[in-house]
Amino acid sequence: MSVTVRVPAKVNVQLAVGAARPDGFHDLANVFLAVGLYDEVTVTEADELRVTCEGPDAGQVPLDRTNLAARAAQKLAERHGRTPDVHLHIAKDIPVAGGMAGGSADGAGALVACDALWGTGASREELLDICAELGSDVPFSLVGGAALGTGRGERLTPLEVGGTFHWVFALADGGLSTPAVYGEFDRLAQGRDIPEPVASQELLAALAKGDVHALAAALSNDLQPAALSLRPSLADTLAAGRAAGALAGLVSGSGPTTAFLAADAESAAAVAEALRASGTCRAARVAESPATGATVV
Ligand SMILES: C[C@@](CO)(OP(=O)(O)O)[C@H](O)COP(=O)(O)OP(=O)(O)OC[C@H]1O[C@@H](n2ccc(N)nc2=O)[C@H](O)[C@@H]1O
Numbered sequence: 001m002s003v004t005v006r007v008p009a010k011v012n013v014q015l016a017v018g019a020a021r022p023d024g025f026h027d028l029a030n031v032f033l034a035v036g037l038y039d040e041v042t043v044t045e046a047d048e049l050r051v052t053c054e055g056p057d058a059g060q061v062p063l064d065r066t067n068l069a070a071r072a073a074q075k076l077a078e079r080h081g082r083t084p085d086v087h088l089h090i091a092k093d094i095p096v097a098g099g100m101a102g103g104s105a106d107g108a109g110a111l112v113a114c115d116a117l118w119g120t121g122a123s124r125e126e127l128l129d130i131c132a133e134l135g136s137d138v139p140f141s142l143v144g145g146a147a148l149g150t151g152r153g154e155r156l157t158p159l160e161v162g163g164t165f166h167w168v169f170a171l172a173d174g175g176l177s178t179p180a181v182y183g184e185f186d187r188l189a190q191g192r193d194i195p196e197p198v199a200s201q202e203l204l205a206a207l208a209k210g211d212v213h214a215l216a217a218a219l220s221n222d223l224q225p226a227a228l229s230l231r232p233s234l235a236d237t238l239a240a241g242r243a244a245g246a247l248a249g250l251v252s253g254s255g256p257t258t259a260f261l262a263a264d265a266e267s268a269a270a271v272a273e274a275l276r277a278s279g280t281c282r283a284a285r286v287a288e289s290p291a292t293g294a295t296v297v
């Protein structure tokens with residue numbers, strides 16, 4: 001028997017970052033929006049834990065026990081006094097190390113898949129606890145939709161979304177390390193007062209109304225200067241997307257994927273085509289939001 005779970009990528013429509021905490025993490029006001037680019041995790045009984053991966057970026061995915069899908073299976077097995085003897089296969093469509101939470105998606109997907117395969121019957125609360133142990137972004141991959149993440153991003157409040165938004169994602173060559181981008185944020189912040197991160201009321205209202213123009217005006221990412229500092233060429237991608245008619249563009253999370261909000265599906269297709277022709281990115285993908293969280297298919 002096997003179970004397959006589909007899990008979406010995310011874009012951060014607001015990422016407000018506070019000062020570094022004593023534990024090295026940063027308090028956030030992280031407004032997550034799930035987007036319709038998906039990984040699928042399939043779990044099958046096996047003699048021992050193993051991970052395989054297919055997809056254009058598969059070569060960059062670790063297949064040992066550091067893979068977030070393997071770690072998720074191990075954690076659930078430990079809690080329920082069993083061995084994690086499964087084959088986890090990841091069909092990967094989310095860019096790796098791209099600021100779109102692909103690893104987190106696989107962690108959440110493996111957790112839901114193993115829970116179903118083993119008949120563990122874990123509560124939603126227990127699954128969310130395990131997600132938070134796996135990483136700050138993993139709880140959101142489980143729930144999907146839209147949510148405000150506080151603390152290090154793991155404490156979620158669901159948000160209302162009143163319409164469909166059309167995005168274009170420009171994929172970059174190579175990834176950016178999340179800790180390196182937060183480290184660069186700290187370096188750039190030296191000597192400055194960093195305010196407490198708070199969610200923008202304009203942004204939350206724009207999401208709730210499904211107002212694409214208001215959302216475009218309110219998009220913000222405090223990690224963007226750090227990502228641009230580490231990867232200056234992203235400025236060219238942002239300029240190309242805006243010149244092509246996107247309402248707004250920003251770095252997705254820690255990058256280096258850049259995200260562009262378009263007025264409608266037709267405009268998104270045109271922006272994607274112009275980005276491909278611009279030579280400023282490796283590929284351009286269109287996707288809609290919101291998307292549902294980890295779901296057994
Ligand atoms: C920046 C964001 C925005 O959603 O995602 P990505 O764009 O990388 O996907 C997240 O904050 C990434 O979350 P995630 O990738 O789960 O990070 P974790 O595994 O929890 O932490 C990895 C490292 O990132 C830094 N980190 C992460 C979260 C946070 N609130 N403060 C931090 O300083 C720490 O250096 C930590 O050691």
Ligand SMILES: Nc1ncnc2c1ncn2[C@@H]1O[C@H](COP(=O)(O)OP(=O)(O)O)[C@@H](O)[C@H]1O
Nearest residue numbers: 061067068096097098099100101102103104106
């Ligand atoms: N299942 C997984 N898929 C992708 N990367 C993974 C996975 N498990 C662990 N990783 C590690 O996590 C790093 C960050 O990957 P990812 O989650 O794709 O990016 P981001 O944190 O930018 O959203 C990768 O470079 C890789 O070393």
